[in-house]
Amino acid sequence: MALEQDALALWQSLLDRQDRxxxxxxxxxxxxxxxxxxxxxxxxxxVWDIAGGRARAGADRYRCPGGYDLLLVVPDxxxxxxxxxxxxxxxxxxxxLIRRGEVLFFVPAGRDELRARxxxxxxxxxxxxxxxxxx
Amino acid sequence: xxxxxxxxxGIITNQGAYPxxxxxxxxxxxxxxxxxxxxxxEFEVIxxxxxxxxxxxxxxxxxxxxxxxxxxxxxxxxxxxxxxxxHFRPPxxxxxxxxRTTIAEYAAAARRAIKAGFDGVEITSFMGYLLxxxxxxxxxxxxxxxxxxxxxxxxxxxxxxxxxxxxxxDDHPLCARLNGAELMDRYGGNDEEECLELxxxxxxxxxxxxxxxxxxxxxxxxxxxRDVAPGHWNYLAARAKKAVGEVPxxxxxxxxxxxxxxxxxxxGEFDFWEVCRPFLADPQRLHxxxxxxxxxxxPCIGCMLCLSRLFRDLPYLCTVNPALGHEVEPVYHPAxxxxxxxIVVVGGGPxxxxxxxxxxxxxxxxxxxxxxxxxxxQLSLLVDxxxxxxxxxxxxxxxxxxxxxxxGIDLRLDTAFSAEYYRQKxxxxxxxxxxxxxxxxxxxxxxxxxxxxxxxxxSAVPPGPRVTVLGGGKVGLVTGEYLAQxxxxxxxxxxxxxxxxxxxPTWKWRHTAWVEELDIDVVTGxxxxxxxxxxxRLVDRQGRETVVEHDSVAAATPRVPENGLLTALEFxxxxxxxxxxxxSPRGLYQAIHDGYRLGVRL
Ligand SMILES: Cc1cc2nc3c(=O)[nH]c(=O)nc-3n(C[C@H](O)[C@H](O)[C@H](O)COP(=O)(O)O)c2cc1C
Numbered sequence: 004m005a006l007e008q009d010a011l012a013l014w015q016s017l018l019d020r021q022d023r024x025x026x027x028x029x030x031x032x033x034x035x036x037x038x039x040x041x042x043x044x045x046x047x048x049x050v051w052d053i054a055g056g057r058a059r060a061g062a063d064r065y066r067c068p069g070g071y072d073l074l075l076v077v078p079d080x081x082x083x084x085x086x087x088x089x090x091x092x093x094x095x096x097x098x099x100l101i102r103r104g105e106v107l108f109f110v111p112a113g114r115d116e117l118r119a120r121x122x123x124x125x126x127x128x129x130x131x132x133x134x135x136x137x138x
Numbered sequence: 139x140x141x142x143x144x145x146x147x148g149i150i151t152n153q154g155a156y157p158x159x160x161x162x163x164x165x166x167x168x169x170x171x172x173x174x175x176x177x178x179x180e181f182e183v184i185x186x187x188x189x190x191x192x193x194x195x196x197x198x199x200x201x202x203x204x205x206x207x208x209x210x211x212x213x214x215x216x217x218x219x220x221x222x223x224x225h226f227r228p229p230x231x232x233x234x235x236x237x238r239t240t241i242a243e244y245a246a247a248a249r250r251a252i253k254a255g256f257d258g259v260e261i262t263s264f265m266g267y268l269l270x271x272x273x274x275x276x277x278x279x280x281x282x283x284x285x286x287x288x289x290x291x292x293x294x295x296x297x298x299x300x301x302x303x304x305x306x307x308d309d310h311p312l313c314a315r316l317n318g319a320e321l322m323d324r325y326g327g328n329d330e331e332e333c334l335e336l337x338x339x340x341x342x343x344x345x346x347x348x349x350x351x352x353x354x355x356x357x358x359x360x361x362x363x364r365d366v367a368p369g370h371w372n373y374l375a376a377r378a379k380k381a382v383g384e385v386p387x388x389x390x391x392x393x394x395x396x397x398x399x400x401x402x403x404x405x406g407e408f409d410f411w412e413v414c415r416p417f418l419a420d421p422q423r424l425h426x427x428x429x430x431x432x433x434x435x436x437p438c439i440g441c442m443l444c445l446s447r448l449f450r451d452l453p454y455l456c457t458v459n460p461a462l463g464h465e466v467e468p469v470y471h472p473a474x475x476x477x478x479x480x481i482v483v484v485g486g487g488p489x490x491x492x493x494x495x496x497x498x499x500x501x502x503x504x505x506x507x508x509x510x511x512x513x514x515x516q517l518s519l520l521v522d523x524x525x526x527x528x529x530x531x532x533x534x535x536x537x538x539x540x541x542x543x544x545x546g547i548d549l550r551l552d553t554a555f556s557a558e559y560y561r562q563k564x565x566x567x568x569x570x571x572x573x574x575x576x577x578x579x580x581x582x583x584x585x586x587x588x589x590x591x592x593x594x595x596x597s598a599v600p601p602g603p604r605v606t607v608l609g610g611g612k613v614g615l616v617t618g619e620y621l622a623q624x625x626x627x628x629x630x631x632x633x634x635x636x637x638x639x640x641x642x643p644t645w646k647w648r649h650t651a652w653v654e655e656l657d658i659d660v661v662t663g664x665x666x667x668x669x670x671x672x673x674x675r676l677v678d679r680q681g682r683e684t685v686v687e688h689d690s691v692a693a694a695t696p697r698v699p700e701n702g703l704l705t706a707l708e709f710x711x712x713x714x715x716x717x718x719x720x721x722s723p724r725g726l727y728q729a730i731h732d733g734y735r736l737g738v739r740l
Pocket of ligand 1: 415
């Protein structure tokens with residue numbers, strides 16, 4: 004996933020329209036990483052750094068653990084650098100992909116910490132029950 | 139535990155006890171511990187209860203691995219693979235030293251269980267616990283001798299089996315619960331072939347019985363919930379039976395029906411039928427079967443209230459068995475009535491039915507009035523519309539209908555109960571129980587609906603092809619899903635921020651997944667501004683307007699109690715009570731529990 008400045012600017016403009024998902028979060032980091040990188044780091048990771056009710060898109064080197072609160076592992080391929088794939092609502096699009104098993108969802112942070120920082124709505128919007136367990 | 143011992147089961151396995159003093163193996167509040175001799179007295183009592191009933195007593199040893207460490211800030215695993223559900227603790231990788239310590243703790247715990255009087259012990263990988271974490275490709279990424287190939291990943295299990303066998307000797311059986319399917323394929327978990335291979339390895343290492351389980355806590359699809367049809371997983375047991383040769387196979391996941399189990403055993407699919415939740419629903423079920431009264435058995439509806447509560451750090455309850463967990467409290471026992479009363483129950487939904495049946499069983503004379511032509515109240519809505527396995531719910535209404543008939547309850551269907559009706563048709567009544575349920579609060583919408591087009595989502599099936607449902611709680615979801623499955627184009631509008639807020643945590647995902655699969659449009663966090671015959675107008679928090687077009691519109695929310703008779707009857711009857719949704723609209727379990735609690739004390 005090569006993340007050029009142009010792609011990051013597009014990500015940013017997409018995220019700027021998602022305040023309803025990030026408005027309650029008191030700070031956190033979401034990582035989006037390809038499977039190959041997840042399996043054998045390091046490599047590129049797209050990060051959404053959340054602060055002041057806004058998510059800022061950025062590129063970083065994927066590390067494990069890397070301080071991510073939520074981690075989305077996407078299939079390998081350059082298309083993931085293209086935010087158009089998840090437009091207009093990246094959270095709803097990710098929810099569908101998680102449900103279909105195309106995107107893997109991980110929660111590196113602890114539950115109480117996530118709750119205290121206001122992640123509950125976002126986790127549920129991604130289709131993952133915040134407190135649900137056994138099916 | 140005495141109730142469990144009296145179920146009539148031939149082998150009784152006590153719930154998994156964690157074997158380590160650190161609590162890394164502990165997955166839920168009140169999970170029993172077996173890491174020290176100071177716990178022996180409690181285990182002795184339990185083994186004693188089981189033996190009193192001439193059953194074989196097995197103690198399960200359960201280190202919960204990935205799902206453990208509930209009182210700690212972490213859990214331990216073969217590798218530090220992050221969690222996929224927020225519920226569990228962040229992982230730490232176990233060192234070789236820690237692995238060996240854990241195996242030694244298991245062996246000591248096994249010895250302790252036998253010392254307490256148990257006949258044997260069981261280790262379990264159900265449902266994604268430490269044993270499963272080692273066995274699985276998903277959570278075991280180790281490069282040392284405990285990882286890698288299937289033999290490497292199975293090494294922990296094999297060493298565990300040897301250590302326990304050594305600790306308890308050959309006279310005491312060791313059972314292993316192993317996954318027939320993990321349902322973690324998308325995360326790179328074991329496939330069914332690898333699961334079989336692991337069973338063969340366990341059999342080769344000397345286990346005396348294999349119990350086949352299905353799924354992990356975090357599996358993205360259902361393993362034991364209501365959307366899995368009874369008998370669905372039997373094929374896994376049959377395959378295991380073929381694979382493990384002489385070692386007996388036990389099975390019972392989502393197999394609540396004794397007839398089906400008998401048939402499977404006769405067909406050689408497995409050797410022992412395992413039962414868990416059906417016993418929670420009705421601990422007397424085997425005795426009732428033996429006495430040829432299957433109609434008296436309360437069915438397990440697979441609703442998962444038990445496990446939902448367990449993983450919310452609450453004692454587990456059963457929707458259909460209000461006495462579960464309260465067996466030692468006399469107020470939960472339906473003792474014969476001291477004074478035989480004439481009782482009229484108004485409303486044949488779950489609260490009214492449970493109250494009527496419980497009171498009649500105690501010797502009261504009960505009349506049950508229901509305004510519809512059928513029993514069930516809102517439960518019938520689920521029986522008609524729920525996308526999960528409806529026969530479970532139909533069995534519950536069937537159970538109540540059979541009890542009403544058997545107990546000689548005077549059933550008056552199609553009866554509009556009123557103060558007038560009461561005066562004319564219910565002479566000599568001592569008690570009236572109002573169990574009239576709830577209805578949509580039409581006053582909430584009337585000003586927005588000048589044309590009067592809004593339907594009640596419970597009492598009417600809104601005609602398609604485009605339907606708008608107001609309310610994304612369980613009634614709205616069940617209705618919307620049903621309509622979508624029947625070809626309608628459905629939009630669910632929820633004024634709150636999230637769907638399924640009144641759905642229990644283990645079942646929420648099912649609704650959100652159905653909504654996705656059925657392509658239902660959802661609008662949350664907006665206000666309904668106008669309702670018309672062809673559309674609704676919505677306004678979001680920023681004041682932006684949207685119009686959703688439809689052919690019909692139905693409201694599932696807000697619900698208000700149907701308690702109008704309370705005032706009308708206040709000075710008309712000696713004792714007047716109100717139960718279920720008529721007190722406050724809630725769910726099936728609260729309705730049944732309300733009805734029961736009143737029925738036992740009238
Ligand atoms: C409240 C509850 C507690 C359970 N605890 C354990 C346990 O400690 N160890 C275990 O191996 N399985 C446990 N299980 C799983 C059951 O043994 C069983 O495999 C599962 O519920 C499916 O069978 P059923 O359809 O008969 O309920 C538990 C299940 C429930 C509902």
